Amino acid sequence: MFYTGRRITGEEAVAWGLGDVLAAPDRLREEAMKLATEIAACAPLAVQSTRATMRRGLADAVRAQTDHEHAEQSLLFQTEDHREGVRAVSERRPGRFNGR
Numbered sequence: 001m002f003y004t005g006r007r008i009t010g011e012e013a014v015a016w017g018l019g020d021v022l023a024a025p026d027r028l029r030e031e032a033m034k035l036a037t038e039i040a041a042c043a044p045l046a047v048q049s050t051r052a053t054m055r056r057g058l059a060d061a062v063r064a065q066t067d068h069e070h071a072e073q074s075l076l077f078q079t080e081d082h083r084e085g086v087r088a089v090s091e092r093r094p095g096r097f098n099g100r
Contacts, residue, residue: 013019023031080100088095
């Protein structure tokens with residue numbers, strides 16, 4: 001997905017393991033409450049520990065990744081391919097990229 005930028009459906013996201021539940025907009029709160037209830041029924045110390053483990057270093061990792069992405073985008077913004085991509089989108093046609 002990163003390489004192509006292709007969008008996927010909710011069904012695909014769930015099938016690929018990128019999501020847990022697919023809910024219609026009018027059932028979103030109900031599905032969220034079901035998940036919250038399931039989590040709340042678990043051992044609280046285990047839930048807290050899991051949350052702490054999952055979040056450990058998260059802010060630093062997000063910051064580093066964001067900084068890296070900014071540097072990459074700054075370089076790409078200066079290329080012929082970027083200008084061609086913008087033109088291609090505005091003209092609703094496939095891009096003709098040359099790697100420069």
